[in-house]
Amino acid sequence: LITASSLIDLKLSRRLERLGAKVLSVDDPKGDGNQPGRLERLQTIVESNPDIYWPRQYDSPENPLAYARLAEMIVRNFGRVDCLVGCVGTGGSLCGTGGFLRELFPHLRIVAVDTHRSMLFGQPVGRRMLRGLGNSVLPANVRHDMIDEVHWVGALPAYAMAHELFRDHGIFMGPTSGAAALVARWVTRQMPDMATVVIMPDEGHRHSDTVYNDEWLSKIEGWPMAIPSEPVEIDRIGPAPETDWTRFPWRRRTLNEVLAAFCQG
Numbered sequence: 001l002i003t004a005s006s007l008i009d010l011k012l013s014r015r016l017e018r019l020g021a022k023v024l025s026v027d028d029p030k031g032d033g034n035q036p037g038r039l040e041r042l043q044t045i046v047e048s049n050p051d052i053y054w055p056r057q058y059d060s061p062e063n064p065l066a067y068a069r070l071a072e073m074i075v076r077n078f079g080r081v082d083c084l085v086g087c088v089g090t091g092g093s094l095c096g097t098g099g100f101l102r103e104l105f106p107h108l109r110i111v112a113v114d115t116h117r118s119m120l121f122g123q124p125v126g127r128r129m130l131r132g133l134g135n136s137v138l139p140a141n142v143r144h145d146m147i148d149e150v151h152w153v154g155a156l157p158a159y160a161m162a163h164e165l166f167r168d169h170g171i172f173m174g175p176t177s178g179a180a181a182l183v184a185r186w187v188t189r190q191m192p193d194m195a196t197v198v199i200m201p202d203e204g205h206r207h208s209d210t211v212y213n214d215e216w217l218s219k220i221e222g223w224p225m226a227i228p229s230e231p232v233e234i235d236r237i238g239p240a241p242e243t244d245w246t247r248f249p250w251r252r253r254t255l256n257e258v259l260a261a262f263c264q265g
Helices: 010-018 035-048 068-078 092-104 155-169 175-190 255-264
Strands: 002-005 023-026 083-087 109-114 149-153 196-198 245-249
Touching: 002 035, 010 023, 023 035, 068 092, 083 092, 083 175, 092 109, 109 175, 149 175, 155 175, 175 196
Parallel strands: 002 023, 083 109, 083 196, 109 149
Antiparallel strands: 149 245
């Protein structure tokens, strides 16, 4: 049983149903994923059926712990790691992998990739074009005090970078991976002597009718666009257009510490 936004990709929904899942669609009028509405529907289902098991991916410690295997694979294949770049949704992949790697490499720099109008790092919630990262709720698995810097990538730069990965490198990935790769490339150019690893979480197949469809893209204001060469440095957190890529030095602080600094300023 899966509760999903009404904007769920139809092909993904069909694949899940082919595997035996029942997909419940929850209205998403604001286009922000409507996680609160989905969680409310799920809670009602859980309360009415005590035999249902919910893995609680937002808050369960088993989520980040499951990335021990990925951290092991990274070390076995690459050895020393100085910087880890990854997208944040539930917080499991970046904070889980980063936590294990930091046990071995205390100097490890962790760079989080989010998108505009996601509440994970202090932005107000709103309609998000770029899906697969960001959130409308604040998961306990997001460990803000582990993060060195945050990048917010709009949908259009992520789409453009996904196209470049496929065109120039034969790597067929989705836009969430495009956002991660965009940030990772900039990080490696800033710190070329550091061994940097990037987590790219989605493949391109489910996006063949959208991100890789010229007719669909032609209806988006601002498309086509050149890939930005660098992010815009900001000193206050706030939403930006889908064409923008911004960066903020988080410096391993809690969310409350960062937001309090704005209030004091």
